[in-house]
Amino acid sequence: MWRSVGVAISLFVSAQATGRDQDHSQYSSEEALRRYAQGRLLEEQGVRNQALDEYYRALSLDPTARDVARRVSEVAAQMGDPGRSLEFAERALATDPTDARARWLKGAALLNLGKDADALAMLQSAVERDSDRIEYVRTLARAAEQLDRFDLVAKSYRRAVWLDDEDGEAWFQLAAAEARQGHFGLFFLRGWIAEARGRPEEAEKDYRQHLQAHRDDETARRRLTAVLARDKKYREALEETRILARAHPRDLELRHLEADLAFEGGTPAEGMQSLDRLRADFPDDPEALNVRLAVLAQHGRAKQAVTEAERCLSDHPNDMRALLLAARSRELSGDTAGEIAHLRRALEAAPDSLAPPVLLARVYQQSGRASDAEPLLAKAHARFPDVPAVAFDLSQCREKLGDFAGAEAAARDVLNREPDNATALNFLGYLFADHNRKVNEAVALIRRALAQEPDNGAFLDSLGWAYYRLGRLAEARSQLERAVAVSGGDPVIHEHLGDVYKDMKLKELARDQYQKSLSFDRANERVRAKLSSLR
Template sequence: MVFLALSLWIAAASPTPRSGPPQAVPQAPSDQYPSEEALRRYAQGRLLEEEDEPTAALSEYYRAFHMDTRSVRTAQRLSEVSARLGDAQQSLEFAEKALAIDPGSARALWLKGGALFNLGRAPEALPSLQAAVAADSEQTEYLSTLARVAEGLDRQDIAARAWRGVVGIDDRDGEAWFRLAAAEARSARFEAAKRALAEAVSENPDRPGALFLEGWIEEGLGNAARAITLYQQHLKLHPRDDATRRRLVGLLADARRSSEAYREAQIVSRTRPGDAEAIGVEADLAFKVGQTTEAGQALERLARLAPDDPENVRQRVEVLARNKRGRDAIQLAESWAAGHPGDVRGTMLVARARFLSGDREGGLADARKAVTIAPDSLAPRVLLGRFCQVAGRWDEASDVWREIRRRDPTRTGVGLDLAYCREQAGDLSGAEQAARDVLHVEPEDPRALNFLGYLLADHNLKLDEAETLIRKAIEQEPDNGAYVDSMGWVHFRLGRFDEARKELERAASLTGSDPVVCEHLGDVYKQLQLNDLAREQYKKSLAADHTNTRVRSKLYGLR
């Protein structure tokens, strides 16, 4: 059989006799061999590879390539075997030789990308791997390599497309389905992630990590109770998974299941005794469940990690202030400031302690003082801007955000804060301009797209543009409840009440019945004359925000 295959190869490589004058030999990629010896060496190399003798195979390929330096096939084998032997630099060298002969070779592009990745040059590897897939999208090894490199670079959009390509070729590849689900979840495409995970589990029900991923997806879809159950099941199998336990702590705390959250937080801090964040969470929850002695002990452990570090002091100040220990928080901040005279961080600590303890005027005064002490630093200005915004000092907050934006135009988040404060101050045109300024710098920023779209829709302006903007945001994050709410509100403004109902019911599910979403959904039900449903949504909105007089009036206005 081997002899027959070799004979056929030789026949295919033999030149066909031609009549007429001799022609110049074209310098094109060679899959032919100038001698039977070169072909024999190549064939021997392939046999040695099959016999798991890569070093000996490499020697044969060297000889074959020496005899025919225009052979793409031999250069590719040299690159591939070198990679197999762990020599990424040599693999790259021969991949580039193959590409010098045939720049469009998909396999050579793939080999080059793999070699670059193994050399720690992932950003350079990505374009080669994308080119390989563009040249030949039917090879799952090309697609999966591209996907894994993209994952490492946090290019989840590319990773998801590549994994979709893999399962499009082999829909029984459970691992590819799982990786696709993870990529979709990281891109906040939770409905797509849920579908992909269902396929993965059908192929491999016991795949490690499936419970966690399902929990993460359910969390993203607003199903907190289901996510809690899944995380708990995952932790029974993987009790040392601190990352999942941290997520569980957060969900339990948000659900006001403080006792359970505290028990889980204790486990995290015991397994990570040097983790300041974990200890801070434990202390905070201890206060919330009435374990004041344990809370104090946790704060002492936190202090011992770095007693003089201002970040450590900030954590302790915030825990104390949030839990009605304002006097202790202020005393701690003032003590650090007294020990570091002239350090603006001390003034900022005192400002934070006062503001969070309820002395907003004192906190604002200290924040302004911090700006005066360090006028060239952005940190005090950010603190002042945040305090002004929380306190409803819209004009002052706008001035602060505008100055920060002037100093650093790349801070898109600050630009949106500026837009929000201007809107709250009644400066609608100024808010619109601030949002457009952000989009001028980051035209695809989904937050800015949604902000401007919702701003226009909420004020019943430029509704066609608003719909376009929000749709662009949703294309990037289709399961973002805030964006879905915005789309529902655009439909409402346009009088498309059935479409609005569909979007807003989904938004309510995604956000766990956010009070604004519930109000919007109540308005839609009212327009559809579904007053019982409207009443239910207004009550949900008020349960989350009992100070909202607008919603209360809507509720009382229902017959």
């Protein structure tokens, strides 16, 4: 299954072309660039030794090419050669001491060489520079564990679950680290297990008992809040959120949740008070205004959201962020034409920025205008080749246009740059499986993704679907049943598992899966037809 990555494009991205374009000028010779490109191609084909030979030739032509040195370090690490990985990470850092990925590579190499203290310092600096890369955070946790720094282990896994709150392994490691410090007791662990098994009442009870003894445990309080909100106990969830928000008044996510829960709990006056406090605390912050507009629109106040966004735009008529906010308000109010008009103006105001063309392309696609979206995305991908989300959008757009080869090419562009990008491996694998093409390659790609994230429900679904395409029904069933368990339920996974059961002549099981799929989307005619065919 391909699950949209959500995507790593903020409404307020305003990177200039000079800062984010692929900078081929860093290579002092065209031959060095050609060697580097050939090395990336060989990497994708799995011929790492030959890829290294090309990288070495590129470095001999241009000794200061940071990307090449970093690539050698990464490949050496994948081949189990930490000494060589360390050498070339240091070479990359000699060119750019601030490079977070080179610092991570150096730290990981030091860790694998048994130099735990040195590794810890380097990995901490990598995370300080880029705390949104989950692999950096996980490696830091490993180093901290080697040194019995359980406080830092817990901090690292807290960040990991913040980045991916569906990462069961990270939650388990966080619980273990907290328990070693005496922070988590039996009740937290019981609550976490009950939550994972879909038993919200047990989870709530256990988390509350834990919090009686550990009132300052914010991780447990966040879990309790999530359980209460999912169980539609909005007033109780609101009280827990307010405790967290008082401790972190600058946390926009908590302030968003606080206002949203007040509306959901049937107290709109309290919701508006929360939004007014948010505006007072963040008077000129576009992200805070975006939160306010989203909550207003979600709770029947779309016209007010549009009015406030247009007022902001009138105060800042040529500001890209104000234009994007105005477009967002139109989207929330269902005014597609108004949204497109504002996004076009944003594109004119900031032609070298990433957000306007990508957001405009998405609106075009949602409006059935994929042919208008494709050139925007192709241009954005050419300008920002290091942003995988743009390549994925381009691939999906071309798929809608019936251009399978173009869709494949866009996805492969990501793997040419990042051969071990798990999301890209799954994306391309699912593309193949869903179109019933190159399915054996799809299996290989998805397995590589799962080797990195074995409990990823979307990846498990992709593998199960590929097995189904190959007629390997028993293996498909095993993977898809696990995907359902890990994901907690998803309409696509339920549909896929229903198809497997149907072909295995397990009609009652198939019927149950189709019904579960429809519980997410009653209007899905394809699933309705499959369900009807069983009667």
